[in-house]
Structure formats: C-alpha cells, structure tokens
Ligand SMILES: NC(=O)C1=CN([C@@H]2O[C@H](COP(=O)(O)OP(=O)(O)OC[C@H]3O[C@@H](n4cnc5c(N)ncnc54)[C@H](OP(=O)(O)O)[C@@H]3O)[C@@H](O)[C@H]2O)[C@H](O)CC1
C-alpha cells in the first residue's frame with residue numbers, strides 16, 4: 001500500500017535522500033527516482049536501503065510528492081547504445097533485458113494520490129517522450145535517464161547484465177563496473193546496499209521484480225561498512241540527535257530492560273517505519289503487520305483446483321492423525337506451553353551460532369533479519385504449542401546433525417518414510433489406477449529427501465519420474481540416494497525439458513528448503529513454473545521451494561503447494577496461504593542432539609505417528 005509514496009530517508013551516516021517506494025518489507029525499502037539532498041543533480045533510478053541502515057523515514061506531504069528539479073530536468077534517454085559498449089548478448093536463462101530505449105522505470109501519473117496511480121513495477125512503460133507530450137501541463141517530469149546516461153553522469157551503477165548464478169552465491173560480479181571516474185564519493189554510501197540501473201522487465205514475462213533487484217544486490221565497491229556497520233548505540237554516539245525512530249528503539253530497549261530482558265534491538269525495525277508512515281501523514285490507516293506487506297506477489301497463492309485425488313480431511317484428521325488418547329499422554333509428559341514460554345530462543349540461538357562460527361549466518365549484533373518481525377514462532381500440534389524455527393535456526397539444526405556421527409542418510413530416510421506415510425494416507429489412494437508422480441529434486445539435502453521418497457514410491461510400483469535441477473557438484477548423499485533410486489526396477493529420470501505436459505497425480509517439490517538464497521534461478525525456476533502450471537497436486541518437502549522460510553515471503557517463482565511437510569519443526573514463515581495444509585514430521589534425530597537449544601525446542605512427541613498436522 002505504500003508503493004508510489006514519496007518519502008524522505010535519513011540513512012545511517014546522516015545523509016538524506018528522497019525517493020518513491022516501490023517495495024517495502026521488514027528488511028529493506030526499495031526506491032525509485034532517488035535524489036540525495038547533497039547531490040540533487042545526480043538522480044539514481046533504483047536504490048535499495050536495508051532497514052538496518054535506516055535512521056529515519058518520513059512520508060512527504062502531498063504537496064511535496066513532486067520530484068526535485070534534478071530529476072525533472074533530466075533529459076529523455078538516448079534511443080541506442082549503452083554507455084560502455086553494446087548491450088550484452090542475450091542469455092536465454094537470464095532475465096530478459098529490455099531495449100535501451102526504454103526508460104528505467106514507469107513514469108508517475110499526474111496525480112497526488114501516487115499510490116493508486118503507480119504503474120505496476122514490471123509493467124512495460126510507454127516511451128518517455130510520448131508521456132511528456134501527452135501530458136504537457138503535468139508537474140511530473142519525464143522519467144529519469146536510463147542506466148547508460150546515469151553512468152555517463154558518474155553514478156555508481158551496475159550493468160544491466162549480471163551473472164545471476166554468481167549473485168545468489170553472494171559473489172556477484174557486474175559485467176560492467178564503475179570506472180574510477182564513476183566512483184565518486186557522492187555515490188558511495190555505506191547505507192546503500194545496491195543501486196540498480198537494470199532495465200524494466202516487459203510485462204507478461206514470468207520473471208518477478210525481485211530477481212532483478214536481487215541480481216543487483218551487490219555490495220558497493222569501496223563501501224567500508226555495509227556488513228560491519230556500527231550498531232545503533234555506537235551510531236548514536238557518533239550522531240547524537242535522535243530521530244523519532246531512534247527514540248522508539250531506545251524506548252523499546254528501555255522497556256525490554258525493565259522486563260529483565262537484556263537483549264537489545266540494535267537495528268532499525270521496519271515496523272517502526274510503517275508506524276511512522278501511518279502516524280505521520282496517512283490518516284485513518286490501520287497498523288500493518290509486517291507479514292501483510294512481505295508478500296509482494298501480485299497473484300495470490302492459489303490452491304490447485306484438482307482435489308479429486310485428495311482425500312477430504314475429516315474433522316478429526318484436521319487436528320491429528322493420532323488417537324485422541326495420545327494427546328492426554330502429552331499433558332502428563334511435557335508442558336509445551338510452559339516450557340515454550342520460558343525459552344528465549346533468540347538468545348540461545350545467537351549463542352549457538354557464534355559458538356559454531358557459522359559463516360553464512362549474520363552475526364547476532366548486526367543481524368539485518370529483524371527477529372521481532374518473525375511472523376510466527378509457535379504453531380499447534382494436537383492442540384499443544386510447538387516451536388517454529390527460522391531458516392538460520394534450521395541451518396543450525398542441520399549443522400548440528402551433520403556434525404554428529406549420526407548419518408545424514410538416516411535422517412533423509414526417516415524424512416522420506418514419514419512423508420510417504422502421508423502420501424499413502426492422503427494422496428495415493430487404492431482407488432487410483434497407475435498414479436503418476438513427478439519428484440523435483442534440488443541440489444541440496446532437500447533434494448535428497450525427494451530422491452528417497454521417489455525410491456519408496458517406485459518400490460511400491462508407483463509410476464515415478466525424477467527430474468534433477470542439476471547433475472553435477474552434488475553432495476555425496478544426493479549421489480548415493482539417486483543411485484539407490486535407479487536400482488528400482490521401474491525407475492525413470494527425465495530431463496527438465498521432457499517433463500509431462502499433461503497433468504500428473506502428484507508432484508513432490510524437493511527443490512530447495514531452508515538453503516534458499518534469493519529468488520530461484522534457472523533451471524530451478526523453470527521447474528517451479530512447470531509444477532505450478534501442471535495442475536497436479538503439489539506436496540512440498542520442508543518448505544515450498546522459493547519461499548523464504550523465515551518470513552514466508554513468496555514471489556511468482558515460489559511453489560504453490562497443496563500441502564507442506566516441515567522436517568523436524570515448522571518454519572516461522574509458514575502459513576496456510578503459502579504452504580497449504582501444514583504437517584511436521586519426525587526425522588529421527590536423537591533428541592539429546594538438540595538439548596542445548598533449550599526445553600522449548602524439544603521435538604514434538606509424535607506418539608504412534610511420525611507425521612502430524614500443524615495448525616497456526
Ligand atoms: N534435521 C532436519 O530436519 C534436516 C533437514 N534437512 C533438509 O535439508 C534442508 C537444508 O539442506 P541444504 O542442503 O542446506 O539446503 P537446500 O536443500 O535448501 O538446498 C540449498 C541449495 O539450493 C541451491 N539454491 C539456493 N538458492 C537458490 C536459488 N535462489 N536458485 C537456485 N538454487 C538455489 C544452492 O545450491 P548451490 O550449489 O547453487 O549453492 C543451495 O546450496 C532443510 O531445509 C531440510 O529440507 C536435511 O535433510 C538435514 C536434516
């Protein structure tokens with residue numbers, strides 16, 4: 001709802017900028033038509049600021065929703081030629097680049113209520129010159145110059161072509177980088193995570209905006225403190241005047257301290273940004289839950305229409321697969337609610353993460369994941385509370401299990417058996433003749449579970465086809481699990497391009513779990529699109545592939561499952577909208593393995609069933 005709103009931002013080092021919001025979530029705010037107050041002559045087409053680097057945010061009042069002179073005086077873009085040579089050759093697997101003659105973003109409509117007039121971000125804009133002529137009296141300017149022009153002007157901008165395969169590994173290398181002349185101090189700002197001059201995506205193409213933004217999520221060269229920026233307290237020492245938001249953070253820390261909670265909030269929470277928006281200028285606006293704005297997918301998650309092969313879940317099944325008597329046993333054995341309340345997971349996990357020196361997990365002090373905005377930390381099984389984990393916490397669990405002598409293949413097998421228990425109950429019923437199942441297999445441990453499911457089903461004469469997103473650089477377990485699968489008499493493997501066009505009975509989504517980094521890239525994205533388009537019932541392993549497990553954020557390139565089986569514990573981002581019917585399954589990890597994580601994180605007691613229905 002804030003899209004199209006023009007805002008003023010003060011970033012961590014005190015610089016002030018103005019831009020038009022086109023995306024906001026708990027972790028970042030993405031702006032178009034950006035100008036810095038101290039360098040108004042050099043507008044930037046797109047810019048991402050992490051919430052951790054924000055000092056304050058104000059919505060500009062309606063009369064100030066026009067763009068500054070620097071942007072309005074920008075010339076229309078040239079019709080040809082990139083600043084540093086011709087556009088890169090088209091890579092069929094990469095995001096299609098629009099022609100250089102298109103503006104970098106759609107022009108704003110000539111109306112103060114920018115919100116309702118903001119063009120869809122992936123909408124192909126009209127040529128800027130025409131827009132200007134059509135609307136000569138408009139106070140709104142022609143769109144700003146495209147990347148080529150900005151680069152000529154000295155902006156530190158990324159090339160329209162970025163090697164996406166490298167980007168998600170965190171080692172993105174722009175094809176064209178800034179020249180020494182381009183690296184002006186005015187553009188090098190530790191608060192700016194990325195600046196993008198990528199061309200817009202033509203409408204109708206199945207590539208979400210996020211891919212492009214993530215593709216440009218490259219640390220700014222010579223920016224000294226993006227990841228190790230001083231925390232807010234140190235920051236306050238350096239920049240004493242506290243903004244309203246800093247005051248809020250201080251107040252919150254004060255409250256926490258009063259309640260005996262020594263942990264501190266040392267990041268800028270986007271909830272406060274939203275508070276400041278709603279309380280400053282937008283009248284009659286209810287407070288937004290971060291969860292509500294994290295999902296930027298314009299098309300809501302749809303359940304597959306075919307439920308013919310899906311048994312209706314009875315009232316009793318909805319709460320449990322087990323006999324009611326089991327629930328009584330839990331009461332005697334374990335006080336979930338009580339224990340959960342006692343357990344400070346964040347604290348324990350921060351400690352564990354630092355003890356285990358996990359390099360790819362952000363360090364707790366400068367974490368940009370706003371833990372407070374986690375959608376759900378608790379779910380219910382059999383009416384009893386169970387904890388949910390974030391993807392970092394799940395990575396820690398996987399790390400601990402990998403470190404122990406306990407074999408990964410045992411976990412994989414247990415997960416697969418539990419999932420098969422559900423499949424035989426709900427998805428492959430005796431009345432089905434020759435049920436066809438496609439298993440989509442990713443490159444990590446999630447994919448290994450898919451391979452084991454494939455074997456279990458093939459062993460029982462189900463017509464199974466597996467398709468792998470990659471055939472090289474795989475973990476040992478993946479190679480082994482595929483070998484075991486191929487030893488089944490009727491095992492079949494298909495190339496990505498030869499997956500059935502006609503609807504199959506069941507699709508097992510084992511592409512990516514908690515190891516997701518950014519928006520899915522090809523060919524994984526192609527498999528996700530195939531699954532969503534096929535119409536077959538989808539069952540996701542651990543989390544829907546492409547969904548960010550912590551926040552539940554989804555894009556057009558996220559699997560839309562009928563059901564999801566979370567391994568070990570539910571993930572905080574899960575809900576029925578993004579995950580379908582939710583289950584949790586026991587993978588058989590020795591319970592002593594996680595005893596250090598606190599009582600609240602005890603595995604649910606499963607009783608006679610290894611898989612349980614989970615509710616919010
Ligand atoms: N105790 C348990 O419950 C266990 C659960 N397990 C399951 O394992 C996963 C975590 O396994 P991991 O191998 O770490 O991660 P994934 O299976 O999710 O795969 C990550 C790889 O996927 C690739 N990737 C990541 N992001 C993208 C993207 N945007 N586009 C394309 N591909 C992507 C990437 O591969 P690269 O080789 O390209 O780096 C990742 O490495 C957990 O969720 C459970 O499902 C385990 O079985 C252990 C015990």
Ligand SMILES: [K+]
Nearest residue numbers: 512541543545
């Ligand atoms: K998955």
